[in-house]
Amino acid sequence: MKITFILICLYSITIINAKDSPRNTILLDTGWRFHLGDITNGESADLNDQNWEQVSVPHDWAICGNFDMTIDMQWTQVIEDGDTKSELRTGRTGALPMFGIGWYRKEIDLSDVEKGKQISVEFDGAMSNAQVFLNGKFVGNWAYGYSSFAFDLTPFVNFGKKNILAVKLHNEDLSSRWYSGAGLYRNVRMVITNPIHVAHWGTQITTPDITTKKGTVDIHTSIKKTSTENENIRLITEIYDSKGIKVASDTRQQKGIEGINQFIQQIEVKAPQLWNIESPNLYRAVSNVYVDNQLYDKYETTFGFRTIEFNREKGFFLNGQKTKIYGVCLHHDLGPLGAAVNVRATERQLEMMKEMGCNAIRTSHNPPSPELLELCDKMGFLVQVESFDEWLGEKNENGYNKYFDEWCERDMEAMIRRDRNHPSVIMWSIGNEVREQKQAGTAHIARRLVEVCRREDPTRPTTAGFNFHTEAIDNGLANEIDLVGFNYKPYDYKVKHDQYPDMIIYGSETASAISSRGVYKFPVEERTYDWYEDYQISSYDLDRVSWGAIPDVEFAAQEDNDFVFGEFVWTGFDYLGEPTPYNEGTPARSSYFGIVDLAGLKKDRFYLYQSHWSDEPVLHVLPHWNFPERIGQIVPVFCYTNYPKAELFVNGKSMGTRTHDKSDKYKRYRLVWEDVIYEPGEIKVVAYDNLGKFAEEKIIRTAGKPYQIKMTADRNLINADGKDLSFITVEVLDKDGNPCPTSNQLLFFEANGEGKLKALCNGDATSQTSFCSSYMNLFNGKLIAIVESSQIKGNIEIHAFGSYLKEDRIIINVK
Template sequence: MIRASFNSDWQWRRKVNPFAELSGETAVYQPVRLPHDAMLAQGRAAPSGQVTMSGGAGAYFSGGTWEYHKTFFVPEDHRGKRIVIEFEGVYRDATVHINGAYAGQRPFGYSHFRIDADPFLRFGEDNEIRVEARSHQDSRWYTGAGIYRDTWMLIGDLVRVRPYGVRVTTPDIDQERAVVEVETTIENDSIAMRTLDVVTEVRDTAGTVVAVDASRITVLPNEPATVRQRLYVSDPSLWSPQSPALYAAEVALTDESGEVDTESADFGIRSLRLDPQHGLRLNGETVKLRGACIHHDNGILGAATFARAEERRVRILRDAGFNALRMSHHPMSRAMLDACDRLGMLVVDEAFDVWTSGKNEFDYSLNFPEWWERDIEAMVTKDFNHPSVILYSIGNEIPEVGSPAGAAWGRKLADKVRALDDTRFVTNAVNGMLTVLSDLIAMRNRTQEAVQEDTGINTFMSDTADMMDRISSSELVTQRTAEAFAALDVAGMNYAEGRYTLDKGLFPNRIILGTETFPTRIDGNWKLVKQHGHVIGDFTWAGWDYLGEVGVGRPQYLTADNPRPTHTAPYPYLVAGCGDIDITGHRRPASYYREIVFGLRARPYIAVRKPQHHGKVFAGGPWTWSDSISSWTWPGFDEAPITVEVYSDAEEVELLVNGRSLGRRPVGEDHHFRTEFETAYEPGEIVAIAYLGGVETGRHTLRSADGPLQLRASVEHPTVTADGDDLAYVELTLAAPDGTCHPAADRTVSLDISGTGVLAGFGSADPSTEARFDSVAGSTYEGRALVILRPTAPGRIRLVATAADCEPVEVLIPVE
């Protein structure tokens, strides 16, 4: 089928009750080009008892119902063809009407779905499509709302290749050749039997045909038929994270009158094996998953999913040392899967956060029993040809998994996935504590009156990390999860590293993946991953910071007014605060620490704690890194005490402050890859020098920002395309003349945008702010901000940024 973008010429508004609209209450439609996040445009507010507010889980954005409307012309010569409208994601509970008639719906907000449009169309005339989307107390994170992913119009003849109907597997590979099996499903909506020739060509990255096969197939009316072809690729280039070689299978249908339809599918040639001794093997080589859990939002773009934004995230995460992503807790976008294929990132794609037991008042559990099979089918169909996908996760922290009924549901889901795709493995991200949560609540209630406020179970529950690990390693959890884990290929464990060694003896055939772990424990976790063949990797929560679940990773300090830490931060907190990388794509100190633990960075790294908190009682949780940043610019704190953290895998490190040595301290694996120096702040330069066997192995230097302040702009890509779906990223930095960032000089920056582009988003990584991302004025945070521009036509985009006490900065971005 011919696939054309359906993103342009939409209008949207907040839905108004038609009776209220008759009474004069109106909401004006506004033009929009998809993808679009309707929730982001609504703004935020402090909770005031309104049930439409999402609270801290949704970053204090408001829920509601939104309408999207589009008028489109369908030529008369399309009569008799099959016309399909495809939505890659509508959040949530979407309903679609065409020319006033109900055409379809999809409750789940993360599934691809298609609407057969031709029964409702008027040919040779304008047609109207209307989409409604609802979001209301239905998630534990920021979801966004509306048509937030791409839309497409598919046009085909009565006889055609089914959408996503080309499936490619590579079941037999050696150095000389690879077997490539191509299954093509053909649909015939005519009233006649049709006999077709099917020619399939396999092309390499350069476009050279490396294998070809021709078959003939007869397709009966209204009975889809599948042709299976076996091709052979000589001297195959194998797909791997180090060398992500891609091929394309191009299928052409012809009959005596000529070409009927064409379809293509990109794929990779690679093999997967799994066993407790060698763990996960890719192309015969054991690979340990250096994993990052991520949410689907794109920071200052909200939930809007652009290919450029998805690729940027994958590239930055890869460059930070990760080789695997777990999309949490829903299926990954097609654009991100494409980027993972191209850049060599392995993927655990996850289906659901809930099954039959809800976590919010109006979440997907209300729809799960009726829709789960169709949503599993949508995920597997989308993922099937992507070599980056190695594991399907059927759920995340599903409360009922520890019950017999829940285990039966898990087996049903796992079997469904295997029936659709037996080339990958199946896991489930199980939180052992949640499987026995009712028992813990009962125990707490029984002991409530028998213990003092700071003793007994309250003390036991004060350390979240130790508590969760201890419970997950208990005999009760062992028994409750045995059936659920037995239905899987890989036992996914959230915050349960205590089971890694334990289960090697209890369940010698069990293979484990740390599907979610605390970032502060990566050194110990990674040591376990390296030690045990049956443990195939670790996925930190989280690799990239995200909107919602506000403040779970924020540093906190105990005071008389704040005697104990809280899990959720108050308004106007915006982000979770637990990502290695902030919402603008800037790497935090934890990211460099992780890179050292992974053995990927030989140089030491310096991070400095904020001196204004020196001496206070730190009360961060297990998702919380220190408040350190990589800076030696602290105006107003001359001679004040300050703590310098140094990360390194060497035996010892030395710290020099303006040439004066503070001595050497042990570091490396036996000391958790980190050490600290206490000193007094004085502007200038600090240098960390790492030593192994007394020989220097690397150094890291920080200098104070000195001299007149400058506003600098850096464009990530020299040109962008004019198709309306590309993005231009411009990083703004407040810096000294030598380029050193000045994190203490934050100020408002104003933007002037002209030419062939518009603002897509402008913001910073400020964790607590009331700033809007659709405004042309905003503040930097720790000296940085990010501008995202969307091209509208060929030409060039002109951006001028101004800030107080700085010369304006101008960038020109060609649009081709």
């Protein structure tokens, strides 16, 4: 069985204040006032809000708060973790003050010139239970904090006078099982159009035929008409390539009616450049709406040509080429920046995943920010967009289960209409590990959601992530979707493949290995749910949760069962909340699952995945070589590499060569020297190529006493837009310049010039220091300082000092 989908995808981007454009899109990012806590008549236009906090949007009201392990303390049974009764949980949602009510207010000026225009407001996401008011009057509400939505403000506008936009949000206690963030955490826009204009998310593009010679583009455009006059509407759609050259156009005209007018166009593009992972070629469709030869609206859409096919026996094909999905699951938070969307922070995460060899993202477990998908389009990632973590079955007392019946179809429609044209998006997920899997008679719920998907976008398959996969099959849920996702079932791929001849299978959530960056525990052996007194986990990458597996097991299952089209690892980055295995009464408040830690520093596991997924040469050696307490004892050495052979030297003495051993679970993807006796000095691994010749070497030396601070910026030049970021890696070195891998000194930071210190993070899941502090302890020799630009060109000087170490300064240019 195979499922083939041929389409062209787009991401709708309206022109912001474009010259000669009748559409005016204004980003509502500054001038907001915020009040935490409920307030009587918070929506009133006459309310004095001058004492409220001044904030910019996107804004997460909780991320700069102090950690408090009692904030999210609860007794609950987490069936997904194997709990058989209610257990104490702490840090489950990050131990930050994200619950409660918050008010946002902003003054908006709309002159008399705008009379006769349509005024709307668009929210990319508001966490959560948003109620929107203009001039004290209720405009509308939206419950789900991850959905994008828009409201018509026109009936409530006072043209030529002051207008007050107010938003009330209510993040309920016990509403999430991870850190959701709180507030207007995604972008907000005001859109001013003529009475005849392209509707919200009003373009849908598919390609029924793509060859090397031509691509046939079907464009469905919804044009909204609020006037009652009998005008003729003319739509001219122009297509431009990535160089800005117009490559095709088409004109359609029809008599307009009040309401939605549907225009269907078919346009041929010669020799289309395909969108793919290596070359994500993008095009633009420009929709020009004319009434009586006057331009009424201009709307731009970015899209790309590509085909997708899922085959039961052969896997996944992109543009006819077999492609294994090497994916990761990502939560929406950006570590120390919280849930507030930032383009550069999102881009940096994707850059690191790309470097690792990752080619796909699962937006677990909710619709993502538009910025994430736009970046995936540009950078060449495949995406599974996921909708819900709950249906009617309750995981959280005040979770989405309370809203599902009333809101699920509207939320699915909003997700698909917004995202259905991204070339990066290849499947829709209707849910993750929903409790209904184990309940007979619930297949109709899956069917209801799938019907929405197929109605809104028949070009992509549907999927879901099942941790109780056998029950989901028996109860009919799996039969309703196109692609059956197994969460943590590498041992069952072949069994189910043989049992169900029509089933297309993949690893929707895999591994759940756990580790702390730079921590090494002895003896070195595979462990499940071990509890250490320091609340850390070994980075030998042999620790896992009870339901999961070490990465090597999933690697083998994917390789040995070629019909499995890929995997999504849990998770690409550590995230706030879910500090498994230290869920019960500990200082841990963020996860250990990440391949990269919360600060964005690579764990050893990064290189294990890179050595398996990437085509670039990889040679990584662990552990560090600072174990004074283990002199004369065994310290195994691991090497993650895609070279065929390597040799280990300890203080110049060969410990022998190693090659990958397919017959050994632990040595198929790792080179291992189990019996190395520790002595200070250096270890060196020399890699050899297929001809047995020297290829590369890595040396790790025992560090001396901490002596100096060193800062290295990922970018020394950033934009003067008040939002751009530089991520500065801070580490401690000895006098000879060797990294000190066990240093945990307290460092202080000062920022002067055209920017500010935005956040600090050391990647330690137990750290109780606020991310917005100006000081923080190193964790195993490193931390990250994040610097944000102002809107003025100049320089930012960052000064790091403390603990009798030689200080360091670094300059970031802002232009």
